[in-house]
Amino acid sequence: MFDQLFFYLDFPFVRYAIIVGTLISLCSSLLGVTLVLKRYSYIGDGLSHVAFGALAIAAVLKVTNNMLIILPVTIAVAILLLCGGKDARIKGDAAIAMVSAGALAIGYLLMNIFSSSANVAGDVCTTLFGSMSILTLKPTDVYLCVALSIVVLVTFVLFYHKIFAITFDENFARATGVNVTLFNLLIAIIIAVIIVLAMNLVGALLVSALVVFPALSAMRIFKSFFSVTVAAAVISVICSLAGILVAILAGTPVGSTIVAMDIVAFLICFITSS
Amino acid sequence: MYKVFSRITIIAILCIFSLSTSSVAAENISANHVDLDLTRMSSTMVYSMVFQMVTEPQKFVGKRIKMKGAFSSYYDEESKRRFFGCVIKDALACCSQGLAFETFKPRKYPKDFPSEGSSITIIGRFDYEKEEDGIGFPIIRNAIFIK
Known part of the structure; x- marks a missing residue:
């Protein structure tokens, strides 16, 4: 088995998958804790469906670098959902459900009507479940992912205390002088970037698992915000690495295998804590 | 003269045969590689x-x-x-x-x-x-x- 693994590691695209997988799982788990505590666990799903819709638009417009459309559209919707606040006419889970289903439907419709690909079902399936995307990355995709991940990590570390404050009590944070609107906007942008990156790893339908499972697993064992965040990051990275390696060794779909690893980790943490 | 010509012909045929068999052998070796x-x-x-x-x-x-x-x-x-x-x-x-x-x-x-x-x-x-x-x-x- 190890011979086979080292044989696979000789190929650059396997190494790219491991690098990108580690970075994406690290970033998603950091923000996952905040999103779970703010009761926005399902936003990952909604935004990934929006990213799918944007991908369909990019395909229809034949845009070479589809990130030019996916990233701005996903960020815009993330800002609308997270920063809409109490004044929004359609609130919380209803807004996420509406955006999620609507974007998925429009994306699939556009791909069916305008797609030039011979295998629309295959394209949709790959985008939704991330069957092979992570193993078909080009060096430019890896550089982009590394750059965006560094931006996310640096932002999280720099504004850790502010993010901590608005995660638990926005009113208290506002009273202590924190610009809550600005930091909600920052979180919205970061989570949109993470979702777009994570689509490559597990596909649009499974993105929520990357955001939610590591945070919930860590919360079973640890109690402070800092320890939960660190534990979530460690669990997420281990599960992603294990998932990628099992997928390439056993020939299973990468995204589903990573999520299966996250479920196993959650069960272990759940049993350990009880 | 006829004997010399026939010997040269036989040698030439053998050479061509050996060349063709060696190329077949080489193809067989490379086929396994x-x-x-x-x-x-x-x-x-x-x-x-x-x-x-x-x-x-x-x-x-x-x-x-x-x-x-x-x-x-x-x-x-x-x-x-x-x-x-x-x-x-x-x-x-x-x-x-x-x-x-x-x-x-x-x-x-x-x-x-x-x-x-x-x-x-x-x-x-x-x-x-x-x-x-x-x-x-x-x-x-x-x-x-x-x-």
């Missing part, structure tokens, strides 16, 4: 590897490839040419892709070929065939079927 054995890889790796071959064929040109997949054929009306392919599926079985191949010895279709969709294993040299419009496609040349 494989640079990239896709049959040893998991389905996830095979799909990813074929994707690399299709998107970056220059990295694989000249290498001997062994692969297993489903047999497929297609007749192109424009070029009046029949293409043969070895098709593989991804782990979700929703996407498939394949490589075209040319057999080492000319065969008659469909008599000398497997039935559509049946499992085949081939060994051949990876190449990139450029068409007149500059667009090309990867193809496995001198392919032999392995039972």
